[in-house]
Amino acid sequence: MQRIRNMGLRLTPQRIAILEYLDGNVNHPSAEEIYNAVAKKYPTISFATVYNTLETLKRKKGILELTIDPRRRRYDPNTEPHHHIICVQCRKVADVHADFDLRLPESNVEGFKVLSKQVEFYGICPECDNQN
Amino acid sequence: MQRIRNMGLRLTPQRIAILEYLDGNVNHPSAEEIYNAVAKKYPTISFATVYNTLETLKRKKGILELTIDPRRRRYDPNTEPHHHIICVQCRKVADVHADFDLRLPESNVEGFKVLSKQVEFYGICPECDNQN
DNA sequence: TTATTAAGTTAGAATTAATCAAAATTAATA
DNA sequence: TATTAATTTTGATTAATTCTAACTTAATAA
CATH class of the missing domain: 3.30.1490.190 (Ferric-uptake regulator, C-terminal dimerisarion domain)
Known part of the structure; x- marks a missing residue:
């Protein structure tokens, strides 16, 4: 989790919750699924934060954004080539x-x-x- | 162009225009680009027709729908594997x-x-x- | 500690792509 | 030429994503 700091990012509860949900997650969730999951523990989180965080993590190579579902983007915490x-x-x-x-x-x-x-x-x- | 008939589809001017635009087109256009191009010659065409036609052609294996651009679907008249x-x-x-x-x-x-x-x-x- | 502030979050509006529904039109045929 | 099922159209609707501007807070330095 310290990983976020090392990316030069601030460690916020929202980011922690998103990272915890993604960590080891092999379901390639959409932004909505991530939002729903995180909102259970953190009801005030917004879609903007989810999208912002995903975009930031993607830029820092912390996650992959998959373009495989024509309806919506999917996210993958496994950045190893596969x-x-x-x-x-x-x-x-x-x-x-x-x-x-x-x-x-x-x-x-x-x-x-x-x-x-x-x-x-x-x-x-x-x-x-x-x-x- | 007779190809459309052989698919069991009615030969409409809209479909002809879409097919003509796609034929040999190597730019992988989006629905919007197809709409814009066809609308020049056929100003009353609607987006619904473009989407309907693309969906129909896709089902009949006449075109490929590409999921490579995270923003929008792209279409490819080249159905050969590539x-x-x-x-x-x-x-x-x-x-x-x-x-x-x-x-x-x-x-x-x-x-x-x-x-x-x-x-x-x-x-x-x-x-x-x-x-x- | 506390104050400062740049970074991050939020709600809600806006944008964009795609779908849908219902009425109007038309290509194909008999 | 009339019939009709297929197709087109308009306009509304949905869904995903982005944007904006005000608010909040994590990190830091005094």
Whole structure:
């Protein structure tokens, strides 16, 4: 938790609550889910604070912002390189641990400076599959 | 263009205009960009029609809906398997043609039925890089 | 300790993307 | 040419995110 201080950020109860909720959380929650969870213990927290904190943590490389759900952003406290699969029905996101070789072929780079890369799988999760 | 009929869809001027705009378009436009482009020739078109048509085409596998820009959905008339890179500054999306081996390791599948997969690169495009 | 202040939080309004509902229109066909 | 189911339209609605400006507070230095 001291980690926040080391990022040059002030240690506020809101940030602690958000970090505690995210820590070890493998559900790739949305801002709303984070808000709901934190609001239970800290009813005065606002969406602005949640978004502010998530943006700050993202900039400090403390979390990942996932662009895998077309409806809303998802957040991932696991900043180690890994990939994801999303259920197109219930939108559950699961981790995919695999070491893909994702080097761009020279001819392909188009002059882009690559900052990050990841593989997204879209599919149907077992639970949703059962219902069909 | 007869392609639309073959999908079991009615051939309307709006759909023709949307398809014409998308055909060969390599810019991965958003719904708004499509609307703006089509509205020039067809000023009465509505956003609902654009979204309806895009949704229909997506279901018929005539286009891809890209979840690579956290702000808005992007559409790609190229349904051949390929990947993308987005500039995190100007949000330009470019194609990445490479044949990655993206098979999930058995241990990893978690019971998901995989429908599609793709690699997303995030980076800075040459134009934006020049400005810094 | 306490005062200072820059950083952070808050409520609520605003913006933006996307969806929806219902009435009006029209492409396809018989 | 009439019929009708598919499509389009308008405008309202919802949902996610951002913004603003006033208020509060964690960190620090006196």
